[in-house]
Amino acid sequence: MRGANFVPAPITPVDQTDHEIRVTFEVVTPVHGGGVGWDQSDERKHIRPIDPVTPVRLSAVRGQLRFWWRAVFGCTMGSVAAMKAAEDELWGNASKPGLVNLALSGSPSAEKLTIFVSALKRGDVPQRWQGMKEQGIADGVAYGAFALKPPSPTNMQLGDGILTRLKGKVTLVATPNRRVSDDQRAQVEQTIRVWSFLGGVGGRIRRGFGAVVAEESNAAVSLGDFKRSQSHNLLARVPTLHSCDFRISQCSWTNPETAFEQGLETLRIFRQGENVGREPRTQDNKPAGRSRWPDADQVRRAFPGRYDHPARATLPQKCPRAAFGMPIIFHFQPPSDGPSRPDSELRPVESERMASPLWIRPIRVNGGFAVLALVLNVPHLDLASLVLKRTVNVPVSGELTPTEAALVPPLAQNGSLKPLPAFLNFFDKKLR
Secondary structure (H helix, E strand, O other): HHHHHHOOOEEEOOOOOOOEEEEEEEEEOOOEEOOOOOOOOOOOOOOOOOOOOOOOOOOHHHHHHHHHHHHOOOHHHHOHHHHHHHHHHHHHHOOOOOOOEEEEEEOOOEEEEEEEEEEEHHOOOOEEEEOOHHHHOOOHHHOOOOOHHOOOOOOOOOEEEEEEEOOOOOOEEEEOOOOOOHHHHHHHHHHHHHHHHHHHHEEEEHHHHEEEEEEEOOOOOOHHHHHHOOOOHHHHHHOOEEEEEEEOOOOOOOOOOHHHHHHHHHHHHHOEOOOOOOOOOOHHHHHHHEEEHHHHHHHHHHOOOOEEEEEEEOOOOHHHHHHHHOOOOOOOOOHHHHHHHHOOEEOOOOOOOOOOOOOEEEEEOEEEEEEEEEEEOOOOOOOOOEEEEOOOOOOOOOOOOOHHHHOOHHHHHOOOOOOOHHHHHHHHHHOO
């Protein structure tokens, strides 16, 4: 069930009439947000409430279809201008409708799942809610849902961090109009297949939240075909399935949420787990030791001051975890006898963020659910020109030389000079 040899069980019903393309799906993992949410300046922005009337929003689905159309078709069109023109013609834009009309039917029920309790309710920093297991949520999910953690208390009551479990089927109907060419119709059909295999509802779908799974049928998406694809002239920095890399867990589970939890836990261990991403703990009642990644030490060098540990000379002066997506926020505990320091932020030089190329989610296989770890190909992605932001901006690189990579244990122990391929190797070993 690994690599290009894997062909998933048929899961996507693309029922065709002369006019319509239909796919019926369920949301099989908890949804992270999903509504419009709060203004970014509002301290309650962590809440990200789901829309109680339309928990599966048509505008969000349309946006994801546009993304996957670019990942399969738009990325091959030679220029950004050509891609945008073709995308707008097919899917529409703010000023005119496209050639395809989309509609959703079905009203799934929503169950709220409290994952973090407000700091003011506890009189302490927000922690994982102790009742998560009573609602069928494993502790590992909290790692992926960190954005729902309420900020430190101020002068107002902050809301709890909430996930939502949706129950019930939803049908997406795409109706191309008469001006759609045969090639464009084929693009719509393939895009819907890809979305119903890899898409989701709400936020953090790249980490498996709100994963959609379609009913079984005679249509399937073979990621192996995309992995073997050697398309030329791919657009720079446009994420694409062509020449992607992926792994499928050899383990499978009857419950998709269990597969989802296992995938997130594997990523947590690789980045932060004891004896993998961190040094072993020195006492049983203490957390795991220092990070084995060099990123935090680079922050210590960029912004000198009093820290719990000095920067280590044995690790490269780089920030390789940028490969997992940015921004990355670095928070250091204040010294016991000194003021707290502002957080530091790692991000690209010319933008606020870089979406993660890594997707982790459950997929249906052989009557059960396995975990997929997919790394999209992002041609000409530049991780050498990054910036650490605090009170000033400090240039930094996320690219490692072979000599430097050999000094980073999570890379050296997992057979790759780069973080994402190293994670795929670790994923393969962990979920045999």
